[in-house]
Amino acid sequence: MDLEEISAEMKNSFNGGKTESISWRKSQLQAIINLVVENEEEILHALHTDLGKSPAEAYKDEVALVENAARVAIKCLPKWMAPTGVSLPLVAYKGSASVVAEPLGVVLIFSTWNFPFNLALEPMVGAIAAGNAVVLKPSEMASAISDLLADLIPKYLDNSTVRVVQGGAEESTKLLELKWDKIFFTGSARIGRIIMTAAAKHLTPVTLELGGKCPLIVDRMHANKDLLVTSRRIAFGKWGLSNGQACLAPDYILVQEDFATTLIDYLKKTIKKFYGEDPSKTTDLSRIVNTHHFMRLTKYLQDPSIANTIAYGGSHDEKRLYVQPTILLNPPLTSDLMNEEIFGPLLPVITLKRIEDSIDFINSRSKPLATYLFTNNKALGKRLVNETSSGSLVVNDTGVQFAIDGLPFGGVGESGFGKYHGKYSFDTFSHQKAVLYRGLFPEVSFRYPPWNAFKFSMLHAALRYDYLAAILVYLGLKK
Ligand code: NAD
Numbered sequence: 219m220d221l222e223e224i225s226a227e228m229k230n231s232f233n234g235g236k237t238e239s240i241s242w243r244k245s246q247l248q249a250i251i252n253l254v255v256e257n258e259e260e261i262l263h264a265l266h267t268d269l270g271k272s273p274a275e276a277y278k279d280e281v282a283l284v285e286n287a288a289r290v291a292i293k294c295l296p297k298w299m300a301p302t303g304v305s306l307p308l309v310a311y312k313g314s315a316s317v318v319a320e321p322l323g324v325v326l327i328f329s330t331w332n333f334p335f336n337l338a339l340e341p342m343v344g345a346i347a348a349g350n351a352v353v354l355k356p357s358e359m360a361s362a363i364s365d366l367l368a369d370l371i372p373k374y375l376d377n378s379t380v381r382v383v384q385g386g387a388e389e390s391t392k393l394l395e396l397k398w399d400k401i402f403f404t405g406s407a408r409i410g411r412i413i414m415t416a417a418a419k420h421l422t423p424v425t426l427e428l429g430g431k432c433p434l435i436v437d438r439m440h441a442n443k444d445l446l447v448t449s450r451r452i453a454f455g456k457w458g459l460s461n462g463q464a465c466l467a468p469d470y471i472l473v474q475e476d477f478a479t480t481l482i483d484y485l486k487k488t489i490k491k492f493y494g495e496d497p498s499k500t501t502d503l504s505r506i507v508n509t510h511h512f513m514r515l516t517k518y519l520q521d522p523s524i525a526n527t528i529a530y531g532g533s534h535d536e537k538r539l540y541v542q543p544t545i546l547l548n549p550p551l552t553s554d555l556m557n558e559e560i561f562g563p564l565l566p567v568i569t570l571k572r573i574e575d576s577i578d579f580i581n582s583r584s585k586p587l588a589t590y591l592f593t594n595n596k597a598l599g600k601r602l603v604n605e606t607s608s609g610s611l612v613v614n615d616t617g618v619q620f621a622i623d624g625l626p627f628g629g630v631g632e633s634g635f636g637k638y639h640g641k642y643s644f645d646t647f648s649h650q651k652a653v654l655y656r657g658l659f660p661e662v663s664f665r666y667p668p669w670n671a672f673k674f675s676m677l678h679a680a681l682r683y684d685y686l687a688a689i690l691v692y693l694g695l696k697k
């Protein structure tokens with residue numbers, strides 16, 4: 219079946235009202251849970267094939283989150299779908315108003331390769347919960363997961379309303395020529411621009427989940443236990459999430475000059491504790507997705523001005539697509555490493571005279587998807603909340619905001635726009651329709667022409683103050 223036929227079939231099913239009912243939505247969400255639970259082993263295996271992800275990492279970051287998102291959606295659907303009442307001003311008496319969430323239609327979801335299972339199915343949960351038909355285009359770069367989704371989705375979900383289209387740039391370009399009711403894209407800013415340009419032709423709304431450089435600030439700490447927890451949580455967010463190939467991974471650290479060596483020592487000890495003396499031997503560290511990205515990362519290290527700043531690590535092995543967790547101290551701020559999204563296991567540490575200078579440092583660059591701060595100083599946390607902008611801000615942890623479905627997940631500025639997870643997913647894939655019912659009485663004539671001074675005073679009183687003021691004007695008790 220060609221893409222136009224798929225799109226036409228999806229539109230027909232949607233227009234036939236099939237996806238509207240709560241029972242269809244619940245049945246498809248339950249089908250996603252069944253797909254996850256009954257194929258857990260195959261999913262974990264495919265994630266290992268694509269990225270060398272360990273089963274524990276793959277389970278917590280991908281499988282469990284999809285299952286949880288579908289369970290939350292099933293539980294909350296009646297509440298999410300219920301119209302929200304709106305209180306009316308007196309001028310609208312007598313009437314009632316509500317906001318009704320309606321499905322958008324047929325939505326196109328593009329996912330990427332670094333969390334290829336989660337980033338395909340978690341948006342799909344939102345799209346289905348909101349009552350849409352869905353076409354999913356998984357990333358060709360995580361081909362084992364792409365193949366598995368193409369095999370399992372038709373077996374578990376309603377084929378007339380949910381489809382998988384596999385392929386890369388060519389298929390994506392063809393998909394973008396068709397008219398969709400919404401495009402949800404996860405990936406790079408470069409392709410994000412292509413998506414937005416193509417969507418503009420059809421005035422299709424888009425959500426862009428992009429990336430960028432996520433800063434992590436570490437305030438000076440003295441207690442051994444604080445340093446230990448801080449270094450573990452940094453390592454968890456950097457090397458424990460797909461070995462740095464995560465949009466939320468800390469891209470670089472900002473730290474006060476005279477604290478940098480202490481922090482780096484703790485980080486080195488933590489890496490050894492997590493991955494052993496020789497991390498190339500562990501099965502707990504994901505591999506680089508492909509040769510292209512391996513070359514991109516090792517090219518940074520070949521630049522002498524960068525190589526000279528390696529404080530730990532730096533080794534790599536092309537055959538096994540292995541790049542060691544690597545810490546760099548003060549690489550040049552003008553280098554590519556400090557201006558492009560690293561998306562891998564290299565972690566620059568940049569020193570500042572005062573930790574407060576980190577605010578200007580962050581504000582002088584594009585708005586990040588996430589900003590992290592480790593501190594015992596609540597005032598510094600507050601300053602960061604008030605004086606910087608990012609998709610999310612996390613104090614004393616990394617990456618975990620993704621797993622909290624009460625929090626919106628999404629970027630701002632260069633890191634994208636739109637948000638999802640939990641109720642935010644439902645809203646992202648819905649149109650919030652304003653519905654107003656009015657009685658035919660009471661009827662006031664001052665809203666209609668022909669205008670005169672009296673009507674104007676009535677309008678003035680009603681709109682500037684309220685309806686009661688207009689009654690006072692009417693009774694001659696107010697001008
Ligand atoms: P990418 O932008 O190359 O690919 C994403 C999707 O776009 C894939 O499905 C791909 O097939 C498709 N695509 C490729 N060429 C296309 C074209 N010419 N036209 C239309 N679609 C095309 O993704 P990438 O660069 O490999 O992914 C890494 C980026 O994704 C990083 O910047 C990272 O920060 C970001 N990311 C963001 C999130 C988030 O949730 N915000 C999550 C993961 C990754």
